[in-house]
Amino acid sequence: MRIVSILVAQSILLFPxxxxxxxxxxxxxxxxxxxxxxxxxxxxxELIPFFGDHNGDEVEDALIFSYHSDKxxxxxxxxxxxxxxxxxxxxxxxxxxxxxxxxxxxxxxxSNGSIKVTLTTLGPDDPRCCPTSQKTYTIPTR
Numbered sequence: 001m002r003i004v005s006i007l008v009a010q011s012i013l014l015f016p017x018x019x020x021x022x023x024x025x026x027x028x029x030x031x032x033x034x035x036x037x038x039x040x041x042x043x044x045x046e047l048i049p050f051f052g053d054h055n056g057d058e059v060e061d062a063l064i065f066s067y068h069s070d071k072x073x074x075x076x077x078x079x080x081x082x083x084x085x086x087x088x089x090x091x092x093x094x095x096x097x098x099x100x101x102x103x104x105x106x107x108x109x110x111s112n113g114s115i116k117v118t119l120t121t122l123g124p125d126d127p128r129c130c131p132t133s134q135k136t137y138t139i140p141t142r
Contacts, residue, residue, distance in 0.1 A: 022049050027060075031091045035064050035082060038093070042068035042078070050117065052110025054141040059086040063097075063115050063139070065105045083115075083141060097139055103131065115139045 023032050028049070035047060048065040055061060062084040070076045081097035102119030109116045116138050123133035 022051075027086075027090045028062075031062060031064070031084060034084075034091065034093065035066060038082060038096075039066055039068060039080060042070075044069040044077075048105055050105070050108035050110075050115070052108065052115070053086075054083075054110045054112070054115050055085065056112040057086075059088065061086045061110065061141075062091055063108060063110075063117065065100075067103075081139075083139070094141070100137055100139070102135060107136075113140065113142055115141060 023029050028051075031049075032047065036045070039045060045066065045068040048067075050063045050065075051060050053059065053061055054063075062082075064082045064084070066080040066082065067077055068080075070078050079100065079102075081100045083094040083097055084091040085094050100119070102121040104120045105117050107116075107118045116136055118134055118136045120131050121133050121135045122128065122131045126132050
């Protein structure tokens with residue numbers, strides 16, 4: 001049990017550094033500002049970015065997951081997913097991606113015309129607090 005506690009503590013301490021490194025150049029920092037404007041007034045915002053080339057132009061594109069407290073109050077969390085095209089010198093908003101549900105987005109794979117990403121979602125017998133199933137979404141990018 002002690003080893004698990006130490007590992008959890010280490011991951012909590014290291015995660016902010018890892019998350020900050022994802023916004024490490026001017027174009028990405030500007031993208032972060034664009035996402036905050038699109039979200040609007042919200043609190044407890046967590047952005048999870050993925051970068052790769054989804055259209056074959058050899059320029060970095062972005063898929064951003066935004067988890068935030070519900071703007072109307074209460075104790076729920078909202079998820080917005082944004083797709084951006086990379087341009088020399090920055091990013092342009094392409095669209096809001098609908099019908100994506102879950103937490104802990106990971107393993108994003110960019111290919112020409114789509115992005116695959118895995119999230120943890122509720123399984124058939126899971127209580128709402130504790131999702132255990134994995135679902136891989138394929139997001140068309142055209």
